[in-house]
Amino acid sequence: MKLKALDFLAILLSLLVIGAFSISAYAGKDAPQDVAIEASGVRWIYPLNVDRQERVPGPLGDTVVIIKGGRAFVDDSPCPDKLCVHMPAISRPGQWIACLPNRVFVRVRGGSGQDVDELSY
């Protein structure tokens, strides 16, 4: 089987879109970092360098997010598969942990003002 020019063009287009998303999502890593937790339509923002434990309400119950030693992780969640609990702790801007069933999204941001551009699509 031989690929044609348009196939490579399709793959190139795909790579370009991925590149554009990457740049807009992960740019800006110098500012002080904080942790954004999005759940139930609300966003909480906590500094990454202050240890704390938060219970975030979701449709299934409370997801427990712990910020400790400059890293954030999900300690417990009422979801069935516990993928978010098993995900490694996050510490760098752009890293994230998601609990899909409980609709909780935790991510490290590169500080305020360095947010993802909402108008980029």
Added chain:
Amino acid sequence: MARTLTSSPTSSARRLDLVALLGAVCMFLSAIEYMIPKPIPFLRVGIANLPILISLDLLPVPLLLLLVVLKVLGQGIVGGSLFSYVFLFSAAGSFSSALAMLFVRRIFGGRITLVGVGVIGALCGNAAQILLARVLIFGEGAWLIAPPFLALGTITAVLLGIFAERFAKRSRWLAGIRGSL
């Protein structure tokens, strides 16, 4: 394969049979997909798209869309997500991907292989799901999921496209179907 207004009823009945068969294959492949271990969240191989990829050249548009409906329903039943919000993602992804593939195939025809068609389909389907995630669940956090999600989608689309292209060329069963329609 001549498609005219005078095509016999048996021919259209055969096409409908083919849609039913391919819909069943979609459902079966969804079950296989469901069995594949997912070490990374959001990783999907998308093998249930194979029948759609193959029937792009085989079915008229309305029947192809009917096949997509069957695929989405089958996936919902097998994955248990038929009555949850996940189903919305599945439907949005499947339809935008199928329409994109159809569009690309009808415009470029033989100048593009099923690899390129599949890659565009994956790109559109996944982008639709990311937009939906942006609106429904994660807010702007959805953009962060986008790069790995799209990258994995591209890789699996290339692999599936290679398989589909080979299958479309070599399958005697498919050649038989083409002859009978």
